[in-house]
Amino acid sequence: MAALAYAVLHHRSSPIDRAARSDRRARFIVTSLVVATAVIIAGLTVASFYTTRLIDGIGEPEMTVVVRGEQWWWRVTYLQDGQSAFQTANEIHIPVGTRVRLQLESADVVHSFWVPSLAGKQDLVPGRTNTLTIHADRPGVYRGQCAEFCGLQHSHMALLVMADDEASYRRWYASQLAESLVPDQPELARGKAAFLRKPCAACHRVRGTTADGTTGPDLTHVGSRGTIGAGLFDRTRGTLAAWIADPQTLKPGNNMPAVPLTSDELRSVSAYLESLK
Template identity: 65%
Template structure:
């Protein structure tokens, strides 16, 4: 069964919308420009050499000296060019580093094959977690602390930042900054197993006031469903093994193996960008996750058709 990724948004290192990504774009353009000039020079010199060799009728006594001069000049030019590109790369890396006083710090943990996202709490408000969807305020430096839970992953949102490896047992950091509101698609950039290509992340940049409203809603517990189908779905969800793997704050579901589902209905996608969040896609995923994403850690839980409809209604209501 072929499934197209539903995680839409800008995803191009040549379409930057944040300071770190702009520095990376300038480095890419600079390297491509230098390499293009080198290629043109080499082709021109090669062409002149071929024409000269066809016209030469006798051995030129000074050819060895000229050849030595040309080779020496080429070696010197290579050293200068390589040194220049190395220095440019070094300063680009410094410019995209995490500042000492980022306004917001988020922890992202890479797992096969999804992203677990933690927003730290404070004395005034509790922390919360989400999955595969990161919200950030526009015009703000955001430090992303990267942790690995199983194998090496790589976190990359091309329009906002450079890529950074996610290594088990080690904490790396990355700077995210968006200058314009929008949805920016990211991807695991390090082959991490069978479903590597289905490990997307969506970064949603919004006005600071909108971000604060979103964060306040995420800190709250799940609302008690008013719809009869959703209410019956909550009962079935808590009675089945679902609650052993997932957390829904405000209920008895306290599992930590899978994503926190407290507000899953408000996310744009499920299964790390595989499907749009609709009642139908939720039902399809719950019914048979191994067909949609073979090898993932979610087992197929036996459900009746009524239980499946009710649980998918409950998941959709968690906004």
């Protein structure tokens, strides 16, 4: 509107005078905009730098969790004395009132960790480790999402942060340290045998069994998780069976191949995985 008013009210003059003034005005405008842009960007950069460090500097984190982005899911490793205690996938449990440092890594491309109710975004860059501190004031489930386009299934790369009270968190942590349950029903025993006999065991780990794969998520306690496929479905026996039967239809491009199973094997394997609480 200011530019329009200036154009309407500006007095007429000769073409030569107008050309000279226009040239000076153009140089002044361009120079002013360049300087203003540089000052604004520099100011925001400095403010972001100090604000980020101010936020991260409020108290030393009391625990560290390694979060590794993969196409298209989150590998979550809990540390004990600097070593891996156990792994889970697409869920992070934290105690309420505790500052948790997330050690962010990527296995393939650039991902971005974002749980908007707990912290800002932070990129996961291949070959580099970034950190982000999160803190929950009250119990609840906080949804997160990969915020950097990372390929075909980018929109299906969600995660959940579960903030538990101290007692609940300790119970959950102790249950995750335990090895997988020994099947106590014939169907579950058949499912375990089929799981170990098929290629499943080459890609997935189930502690307490001979399955020791590292390519896919650790399934030791998969039955205790709320979702599968990085938030694609609620975890039920039916969705587990559907995923095992045809993962490429449900989430095209993911790294899990279709495993040939008979209908009886599929039922027993899905029942076995559902029992791994």
